Amino acid sequence: MAVRHPNSSTPNSTAGSLGPPSWTAPVEGSLKANVDDGWDDLSKKVGLGIVIRDHSGGVLLTEWKFITSCASAEEAEMLALLSGIKHLLALGSGPAIVESDCLRAVQTISGTGREFSGGWALFQEARDLLRVFGNISVSKVDRVCNGVAHVLAQLGKSGFNGLLRDAAPPYVEELITLDVT
Numbered sequence: 001m002a003v004r005h006p007n008s009s010t011p012n013s014t015a016g017s018l019g020p021p022s023w024t025a026p027v028e029g030s031l032k033a034n035v036d037d038g039w040d041d042l043s044k045k046v047g048l049g050i051v052i053r054d055h056s057g058g059v060l061l062t063e064w065k066f067i068t069s070c071a072s073a074e075e076a077e078m079l080a081l082l083s084g085i086k087h088l089l090a091l092g093s094g095p096a097i098v099e100s101d102c103l104r105a106v107q108t109i110s111g112t113g114r115e116f117s118g119g120w121a122l123f124q125e126a127r128d129l130l131r132v133f134g135n136i137s138v139s140k141v142d143r144v145c146n147g148v149a150h151v152l153a154q155l156g157k158s159g160f161n162g163l164l165r166d167a168a169p170p171y172v173e174e175l176i177t178l179d180v181t
Contacts, residue, residue: 031096033050033098034098049150066158088136096137098139
């Protein structure tokens with residue numbers, strides 16, 4: 001299991017670049033899942049958003065999911081990470097990376113952050129999957145590089161569920177196009 005920490009050099013870094021950070025395609029032959037959650041502190045309702053793309057930016061899967069109750073924002077992010085990992089495994093296509101904008105979840109899944117009891121079983125399941133299927137890595141990404149997953153999570157938080165293979169909801173397709181150009 002490889003984890004890229006935010007202090008390391010990442011392709012999404014603005015250091016030495018001319019523009020703002022944006023989504024970066026994975027290397028040819030690999031996939032990238034961007035995941036996010038939209039958690040409401042008052043109602044404890046959450047939406048999950050997942051988008052999986054290939055090296056050309058082509059969409060293989062989008063998912064938005066509504067969950068009626070979740071204990072914390074970190075637990076919600078872990079649910080999104082776990083869903084992304086499981087979808088990548090189901091696609092069964094070589095090396096892959098899962099990106100999240102939640103530093104605590106990325107550090108905890110990598111074993112460098114402290115665990116919290118509410119989501120312990122989720123973190124353990126994710127760690128086990130990453131250990132067994134060692135070709136998936138987890139990385140922290142800037143929030144601005146995670147826009148498509150964020151929009152999908154907001155859709156889920158609105159109470160909607162959906163999963164599309166090789167497609168995205170029409171209003172998300174424009175965001176994807178902007179990411180890739």
